[in-house]
Amino acid sequence: MNEFDLIRKYFTRPAPNTLLGIGDDAALLQVGTGNVLAVSSDMLVSGTHFLPDTDPFLLGHKTLAVNLSDIAAMGATPRWATLAIALPEADEAWLEKFSAGFFALAQQHGVDLVGGDTTRGPLNLCVTIFGEVPAQQALRRSGAQPGDEVWVSGTLGDAALALAHLQGRIELSGEELATCAQVLHQPQPRVALGLALRGIASSAIDISDGLLADLGHILEASRAGAQIDLASLPVSLAMQPHAATPPGMQCILSGGDDYELCFTAPGARHAEITAIGSRLSLRLSCIGNIVAGNGCIVHDAAGNQLNPGSGGYEHFR
């Protein structure tokens, strides 16, 4: 089976929203009138972003999910993706499961796979994703203003907590692990939330490197600071027993891979945002405020100021 057969068998599916899909030198995409294209690329490398024995179905899901999360953070509608894969060998059982996981999530979000590359090499997965958004409604990182509230979706640190358990740094019960591992292996990109926040949020980012690091990107782009209330940070039932411990707090503040959204909005939109959370059955928590200045200050319940550093995941550090 050569790469053309592989592509035909595992990666060619109907692309109903595409002018010209897989099989030419390039795909042709029609962007809707009044919309701009939102584009993002994420590369997942075996041994860096996932363990070599990761379930390929879950890996297919996650490869697309982390990219969809970027589109969600722009408030864009996901439309198309390309997928470039380097594989050590043409392992058909692996490819079948990987592509099933990829396409299950793609279908759920109406994303057409329109092109890519299949080649031999150490396992590497590179997706470029394309969304559409009216230019003025894109959720940039740079729009946060002093007085805005800071929000996060879902709960924080669960993916990092699962990883800490898998790496023997913390001990979770079976039930706790099940909850957290689901977040680590099968994150749910917050696409519907991103769309609902158009015209409401003043800035947004997805939490891939940890709350403090990613909120830090908003603050840097917006030239502003933030005050965060530790007690208001949303944690799961699985996290609760660990939340006050140093490794638990580390997960909450600096754990990557959650793929929740962190966003800011004027206080006047508070009730609307609460209503969006109810409509989407998604926990949305107001965790602090944007202030003049720079950097992020975290207070505990007693009013003491923590100095946690950003601590987000960095390659090459």
Place this chain on the structure above:
Amino acid sequence: MNEFDLIRKYFTRPAPNTLLGIGDDAALLQVGTGNVLAVSSDMLVSGTHFLPDTDPFLLGHKTLAVNLSDIAAMGATPRWATLAIALPEADEAWLEKFSAGFFALAQQHGVDLVGGDTTRGPLNLCVTIFGEVPAQQALRRSGAQPGDEVWVSGTLGDAALALAHLQGRIELSGEELATCAQVLHQPQPRVALGLALRGIASSAIDISDGLLADLGHILEASRAGAQIDLASLPVSLAMQPHAATPPGMQCILSGGDDYELCFTAPGARHAEITAIGSRLSLRLSCIGNIVAGNGCIVHDAAGNQLNPGSGGYEHFR
């Protein structure tokens, strides 16, 4: 130096044609009214597509060039690219040269680098490129018609000849090697030719896997056959002494990595195509005809039919 510093230092350049470039969750691109987006991804893997000690400046050039070649083969105007890199370590000397080679070619073609990813892992380079083209003028693979002529740009097999020398399968003189190595390491994507062929060519593809393999893709997509005249295949001065030898002929018919265009056009457009070649100072050779049926038949000067097989480069074969 973490990945954010790397991106800032080596990969963030002005992006004058971009609504929002590097530094947010996604880039925002404005596609011109009446145009559609042409999108293609190519992944280059160390040890598969290039040798680990390849000059990083030339590698930066080639990484973008192979992608530009796909845009050229669609008749599109290249506009934007994303670049995802996995690197074993943050080697700044390497990055400086690689990015210089990449941006030198990007600037030449007016391409803005708008996003990507930088991560740790075995050396892997994945570019997604974006061009614009009026929907009806895109050069697809599927439009070849019996009676059309088959054309190629430049000369064939030089990159493969250089590789054959480097791998000790053939012996080139110093001057021959210099010519051919230039094609192998610094291919020139035929962007201006692709644009000139809008409304003239009935189909087009870039020659990355070898003439017979890539012409084969046109024939398959167009449900047609081709008759090719061996004597009409354009070869360089460096190739001439080797053209009649089995390895030379193999390079000409099935050598990959030339990144010339192979295209078809009605015979009535012959003079126009010749004029385009003159205007672009680019050799354009009519090498045969599209016929009813399927597959490609190659005749030598005596009228004997060769049966060379497609022989293009295939991963996983």
